[in-house]
Amino acid sequence: MKHRILVLGAGYAGAYTAGNLARRLSPADVEITVVNAVPDFVERMRLHQLAAGRDIEAPKLASVFAGTGIRLRVARVAAVDPERRVVVVADADGVGELGYDTLLYALGSHGDVEGVPGAAEHAFDVAARPSALRLRERLDSLGRRGDGGSVVVVGDGLTGIETATEIAESRPRLSVTLIARGELGARLSAGARGRLRRACDRLGVTVLEHAVVEAVEAARVLCADGTALASDATVWTAGFAVDPIAVAGGLEVTEDGRIVVDRAMRSVSHPDVYAIGDSAHAIGDNGRPLPMSCASAACTSQQAIKTILGRLTGRKTANTKLAYTYNHISLGQRDAIWQGIDDEGHPKPKHMGGRKSARLKVRLVALSGWAASHPTLGMPKRRHRLTAVPDASTKNAVTSGTATVA
Numbered sequence: 188m189k190h191r192i193l194v195l196g197a198g199y200a201g202a203y204t205a206g207n208l209a210r211r212l213s214p215a216d217v218e219i220t221v222v223n224a225v226p227d228f229v230e231r232m233r234l235h236q237l238a239a240g241r242d243i244e245a246p247k248l249a250s251v252f253a254g255t256g257i258r259l260r261v262a263r264v265a266a267v268d269p270e271r272r273v274v275v276v277a278d279a280d281g282v283g284e285l286g287y288d289t290l291l292y293a294l295g296s297h298g299d300v301e302g303v304p305g306a307a308e309h310a311f312d313v314a315a316r317p318s319a320l321r322l323r324e325r326l327d328s329l330g331r332r333g334d335g336g337s338v339v340v341v342g343d344g345l346t347g348i349e350t351a352t353e354i355a356e357s358r359p360r361l362s363v364t365l366i367a368r369g370e371l372g373a374r375l376s377a378g379a380r381g382r383l384r385r386a387c388d389r390l391g392v393t394v395l396e397h398a399v400v401e402a403v404e405a406a407r408v409l410c411a412d413g414t415a416l417a418s419d420a421t422v423w424t425a426g427f428a429v430d431p432i433a434v435a436g437g438l439e440v441t442e443d444g445r446i447v448v449d450r451a452m453r454s455v456s457h458p459d460v461y462a463i464g465d466s467a468h469a470i471g472d473n474g475r476p477l478p479m480s481c482a483s484a485a486c487t488s489q490q491a492i493k494t495i496l497g498r499l500t501g502r503k504t505a506n507t508k509l510a511y512t513y514n515h516i517s518l519g520q521r522d523a524i525w526q527g528i529d530d531e532g533h534p535k536p537k538h539m540g541g542r543k544s545a546r547l548k549v550r551l552v553a554l555s556g557w558a559a560s561h562p563t564l565g566m567p568k569r570r571h572r573l574t575a576v577p578d579a580s581t582k583n584a585v586t587s588g589t590a591t592v593a
């Protein structure tokens with residue numbers, strides 16, 4: 188019987204990890220299945236650009252995994268049962284169960300629109316492709332109106348800044364307002380904050396600082412101090428949340444529902460479960476939780492690959508550096524801010540900006556998308572054999588011993 192690796196989610200973390208495991212483990216011993224809700228690989232980091240009007244392709248996962256031996260199941264994960272080692276999936280044909288020996292949980296996150304009245308009903312978000320496309324349609328319809336229209340972006344985190352500046356640059360007839368809970372760009376160095384402010388001025392983005400949004404209506408955004416902003420399209424970027432699937436399955440999670448993992452990316456409550464990317468609560472080498480980000484998805488994925496390979500083949504597991512060392516924020520297509528971060532999570536005094544930084548950001552985003560959607564390319568094809576296939580019936584059945592390399 189082959190060892191069954193089940194990967195939930197084929198975003199940056201899941202697709203990359205599944206492909207790498209397929210490349211490195213012998214198909215004679217291991218069967219890898221990936222479950223994803225949609226048939227496409229979605230480059231989330233570019234969804235604000237998609238919403239603003241750029242054409243961003245979403246390659247078919249069937250092509251991404253072609254030739255890897257990975258089985259793709261397009262279905263929604265409805266539940267996990269780590270005690271029985273099964274995952275409940277639902278698709279157009281109904282509900283079914285998939286068993287596993289090793290589970291890799293990479294279901295990512297979604298826009299957190301639940302906390303403020305009206306946000307879920309009336310606001311758009313750019314956290315998923317369908318919602319980004321809905322926003323794009325609304326922006327298109329506003330563009331056809333004679334008077335332009337108003338867009339209010341709530342949240343001055345990285346996604347809010349990127350979204351507001353991208354929309355303002357691509358659709359100059361719209362009036363764009365960015366709402367910041369505190370000072371604009373509070374997590375940036377003084378120099379970077381100045382650059383951000385100048386970029387907003389140049390692009391015509393109105394900034395409303397120290398504003399707490401209390402409610403979203405169909406055509407207005409209401410702030411705690413009584414300010415009411417007219418809005419034809421409100422974009423909610425104030426936070427990301429995870430589905431309650433992990434907590435419902437009895438996995439140990441943080442208050443916000445992320446799976447608590449150890450240094451090796453194993454669930455601290457269920458060692459046959461690994462969590463990576465936005466769904467994982469992993470501690471970086473500086474002792475601080477890694478933020479939800481593509482950079483964290485990359486290092487948690489690399490660590491999980493090493494751990495799983497080590498665990499299944501008896502090889503020594505090496506540590507990957509777990510670090511979040513910079514923010515890179517695009518300000519439209521021609522400007523960006525690269526901001527280094529120290530071990531305490533504070534911005535370093537210097538930053539890099541301008542066209543060079545914008546070009547670098549474009550390259551990094553493209554590279555991340557490429558790496559996840561070409562997960563088996565560019566790597567030596569060395570397929571490790573399991574010395575003995577782990578027994579699926581016992582909870583901690585792990586093969587150990589010397590690996591043989593095919």
Ligand SMILES: Cc1cc2nc3c(=O)[nH]c(=O)nc-3n(C[C@H](O)[C@H](O)[C@H](O)COP(=O)(O)OP(=O)(O)OC[C@H]3O[C@@H](n4cnc5c(N)ncnc54)[C@H](O)[C@@H]3O)c2cc1C
Pocket residue numbers: 195196197198199200201222223224225229231232233234235262263264265293294295296313314315346349430463464465466479480481482483484515516
């Ligand atoms: C507009 C935008 C810009 C961003 N810019 C940056 C940036 O510049 N730098 C940076 O580091 N990070 C950025 N991020 C964050 C980054 O995109 C995420 O941190 C990253 O996508 C996390 O990767 P992941 O694989 O964990 O999750 P995802 O990429 O979200 O992948 C999760 C996958 O799971 C699938 N899935 C979810 N739920 C289910 C279910 N129940 N059943 C089946 N499948 C399911 C989804 O379809 C998806 O394929 C940005 C995010 C957004 C939205």
